[in-house]
Amino acid sequence: MQKTLFDKIWEKHVIVTKDDKDLLYIDLHLIHEVTSPQAFEGLRLKNRKLRRPDRTFATMDHNTPTIAAHRDVISDPLSAEQLKSLADNCAEFGVTLFDMESQYNGIVHMIGPELGLSLPGKTIVCGDSHTATHGALGALAFGIGTSEVEDVFATQCMWQTKPKNMGVKIVGKLSDNVFAKDIILKLIADNGVSFGTGYAIEYYGETIENMSIEERLSLCNMSIEGGAKFGMIKPDQKTLDYIEGRLYTPKGEDFEKFKESISDLYTDDESLFDKIITLDVTDLKPQVSYGTNPSMTVDIDQEFPEIKSPEDQTAYQYMGLKPGMKAADIPIDFVFIGSCTNGRINDLRIAAEVMQGKKIADNITCVIVPGSMQVLQQAEQEGLVDVFEEAGCEMRMPGCSYCLAMNEDRVAPETHCASTSNRNFEGRQGERSRTHLMSPYLAAKTAIEGRISLG
């Protein structure tokens, strides 16, 4: 029988079906300090073991300071306690932890692919909504809540109702200043913040085939901003080249066997999708968000739209902007390049190319936060860090940082921030902060120009 990529992986992992839900086996469980403590506590209260510590990996990312000197003694006692409790829990239950000292530390959605933990065909969960990121490698990856984290701890399984299949077909060649980030923002701007609710999305088409793995990771990352828990791309030669030789990727003969085992991972026919959305990106322009959810996004040269609902009204008021203005009119003071959406080495390369030999504008503070230690190291080796520092940017240690402002990194009230992260909700980057989502390319341009402009 013909099947979609999603259905093939799903069905291989169903242990049993009960009415309308399936018990799914989970191959890889990634955890971080914020959504795991209550689940560990649950195990302890019921005297339960963690069933497969060998399939569970932990990192510290949401609370970790990005200023090197602040990493030894964390000043916020609550953050410190949360990090310590993760370390204690991992030690007690035998889970591998990449703590702040580890050369493999980083944002959870960075390290899975980087370490060869996230592989095609696997079921991957994490107590974090951006887990669809890993789907870019042809995995079935999704975010879960803390009760579900506890279920997976205790049983390596969880109940799920199978979603419908949606194909998002991307065609056309991207202009040089347009990236995966612009594609996903455009999809959400056109189709709304819940177009994917109830669906697993598979991105396909010539544009996707030509896209690097790192760009694919950025694209799948924001599936949840369109309402979909799952976003994925079929594995191809690029995927195999990307995963080969990484720390946890099978080696030698095992790798050959692994390749064999995933050779049927593709959708047999696009007619199998319950719904298809097509986007031609030939004329796509850089995208910028102006409001307080990711669908409030326009082309860089487009006027902000009229107010059509009380939500629009609230958004404009919160952002201190008006209909009819354009991106260039936004008084940007802060630029953040980082997060699990755009904190990868290719993102930093793109930003560094823009900033090479230039200085950031006087009105701008620009902070670069690599997604992981490995990215930081690579950026040092390639001389990107020098470029950023010479341009006047601040280079930081890895972590979630300004993406959600849970550590000390916060955008000041009413400050407009050009950000490569994924959410522009009220207060997301700090109390009353004002976020404008965009690609690393445009964020870097903005830092140099002093306003949102391609220069």
Next chain:
Amino acid sequence: MDKLDIVKSKATVIFKDNIDTDILIPKNYLKSTKRTGFADALFAPWRYDETGKPIEDFPLNQTANQGNQILIAGENFGCGSSREHAAWALQDFGFKVVIAGSYSPIFYMNYLNNLKLPLILGRAEREALIEQNSEITVNLIDKTVTAGNLCFSFAIENVYREKLLKGQDGIEEILEYIDLIEEHERKYAK
């Protein structure tokens, strides 16, 4: 945990679409390692002014709404971050049922997993309930919502309905299939 079958209460109304989990509970409240103690954090950005004082006319702060166990909201409730703290905060505050047009899938599961009911009703039905402004009876046994002369039926996956009615621990329910899990591990998972 407590079962959920019939809930009788007036409703608090925050009839907005896309209420995200950053609004339900902002990140500065996420640093706890416990499951309780989040009631004061619920809707904090909309509930308190800059000095931390409760904003009087915000629905959660209105005297008439105290003790309500039902919250009526718009579409796409609980979107954004997967934080289960949002479900815990609603539960801590006393909301056993949310009635919305649709939910983010992660929030939907989180609320169910705490044995609380994410109920789906169309816009017209929710508007009628808000208009009526009387005590609402949510009956999970026969899947109805009644208030005065209004009566609507709602749909919910049968397995989740049973889970709430029984008040079942998710892990016990999975461990019934431990033999099949082990067999799967022998077959696929080295």
